[in-house]
Amino acid sequence: MGLTWDLIRWALLVIVIINEVAALVTVFREKRDIAATWAWLMVLMIPVIGFIIYAFLGRKLPQKRLERISSPTAQHLYDAFEEQRTAFVEMPRPEDSLVQTYRRTIMLFQSIDESFLSEDNQVEIFTTGITFFNRLLTDIEQAKQSIHIEFYTIYNDQIGNRLRTLLEQKAAAGVEVRVLYDSWGSMGVKKSFYDNLRKNGGFASPFLMTHSNFLDFRLNYRDHRKIVVIDGQIGYVGGFNVGDQYLGRLKKFGPWRDTHLRIQGGGVYSLQQCFLRDWNASVKPAERLTHFKDYFPSAALNKGKTAMQIVSSGPDAPLQAIKLGYLRLINAAQDHIWIQTPYLIPDDSVIDALRIAAHSGVDVRIMIPSMPDHAFVYRATQYYARALANEGVTIYSYQLGFLHAKTMTIDGKMASVGSANLDFRSFQLNFEINAFLYDRQLVDELEQIFINDVRDSRVITPEMFDAQPLGLRFKQTFSRLLSPIL
Incomplete structure (x- = not known):
């Protein structure tokens, strides 16, 4: 009996030593922020369980997936960028204008994200789900050419089904409908949720083709963006997702307070640009978009006087x-x-x-x-x-x-x-x-x-x-x- 316990103790000691060595090798193999490195090291020190957690949450996205985002699509969309940046630097502006006041901030975004400055935007602010969804669904109902939607969460609930039904109707009427969603944020929504949309000529895809959260084994890198672009002329960006809780229908959260923007003007071009890049990175070659000029109508310009830059970030970019x-x-x-x-x-x-x-x-x-x-x-x-x-x-x-x-x-x-x-x-x-x-x-x-x-x-x-x-x-x-x- 004493010999058996000695063997068990030795076996446990060997497991702990192997686990700690493996933890050190694993966590330092990938370049990370030092705080994240220490946090993961602490998790990995838990024998076996730590590595299971790391397998799902810790590993970075494959480089091939990230390269799909930094693709020829992005290069094509940014062809005119250098021209605009040069023009901005050389253009004289009144000293009291906000664009002049925040000139260095604008140049920062141009440098690290190739973010276009547009000065002709009309912007509407929404703070409740009722007003946001009413306006969004009205705009979608009036769409004539294209509807591009990208959300972290689209639930199979009352508002989710209302949106899906409307998209099916628009697709059947000949409007181009494309839906991009995060498979983890929209957990519980099966691929079949969009079958009728596809039958009507629409398209739907999980971001970066992540069809299964558990087979994917990389749950930590999520598409948290919220983008809607309608006919290339109306854009939405902000904090709302698509779900009944965002309408205050869940007792757990009560009234939901969020902030979302509706944009008309040149800022819509940047939202469209981000969607097209994400879409082409997430679908099969046959479903990729190539005729980009069709999605940037000149009628989207000259709607207002708000200057803005749309800035995106993610693990595909070298800077945050x-x-x-x-x-x-x-x-x-x-x-x-x-x-x-x-x-x-x-x-x-x-x-x-x-x-x-x-x-x-x-x-x-x-x-x-x-x-x-x-x-x-x-x-x-x-x-x-x-x-x-x-x-x-x-x-x-x-x-x-x-x-x-x-x-x-x-x-x-x-x-x-x-x-x-x-x-x-x-x-x-x-x-x-x-x-x-x-x-x-x-x-x-x-x-x-x-x-x-x-x-x-x-x-x-x-x-x-x-x-x-x-x-x-x-x-x-x-x-x-x-x-x-x-």
Whole structure:
């Protein structure tokens, strides 16, 4: 008996040693952010189970898939980019114009994301699911040529079926309909959900052809973008997905607070460009789009006066464009920075930027939800909210329902609205897209929305954080350790 136990102990010791060596080799084999490296190392130290978790969540996307995004499609779409960038640098502008004020920010996005500047946009803001979906479905119903849709989540529920039925009708009427969705975000929706759309002449595909979440074994890299382009003239971008919860129909979340934009003008070209690139990377050669000029009608121009850049980011790009944009905005602030985000899990560079701004006298306010939709993520959000509150940042907890908006406004002059949260996942793992806006009137509207939301929020002070139970604070600290991989 004693010999048996000795053999078991030796066997367990050998397993632990092999596991730790394998963990070191595995985690350092791929280039990662140092925080993510240590977080994964901690997970992999759990024998067997750690490697199972890593198999699904830790491995990076294959290079061949990423190369499909950086394809000849993208090169073709960017043919005119250098001409515009040169013209922007050389074009004289009034010193008091916002485009001149944020000239360096615009040049940053042109350099790191080849993002076009358009100055002719008409923008409408939506903050409730009812108004957003009513307008979206009306625009789709009136489409005459093409409907391009890309969402992280399209659920098989009441609003999801309503959208699908409308798309089937439009496809049957001869309108080109293409739907791109994330297989993980739309979990539970089978491929057959779109069979009737396909029968009517439409198309639907999971992003990067990821048909099975479990066979794919790479759950961590998701298409989190929300893009709709109708006839190449109307575009949508923001935080809403397609599901009943976004209409406030789930008791768990209550009224859903989000922010989404409807765009007419040159900004639609950039949304269309991103969709076409993602579509061609996700489908078989026979379904790829090649006649790009058909999707960029000149009638989309000259609709308004809002200047904007559409900026995308993802693991296919060498630089974290949206995060760098956030940093540029924070560092440029002179008076105030107002942020809404459901997930507050910033990396050290963003924390330092917010800390510097707050200690420099800039009014920094961050609004987060008062309820979780993901337990670990919410506890990590609370940890960082407490840390920033101790640095002089005002933290609001939105009480009316679930806050899902991803907005940032700077000095009443510039703003960002899109799909990207203020967290590691949006910076490093997800495919995201944001609109960066240069328009005092539009930014004032966004800031009025923030002020209205403050009325439905309460301030969480450092003293209130300190009074939290020890067990809750432990959960927050533990969740923070895993934050680079949440």
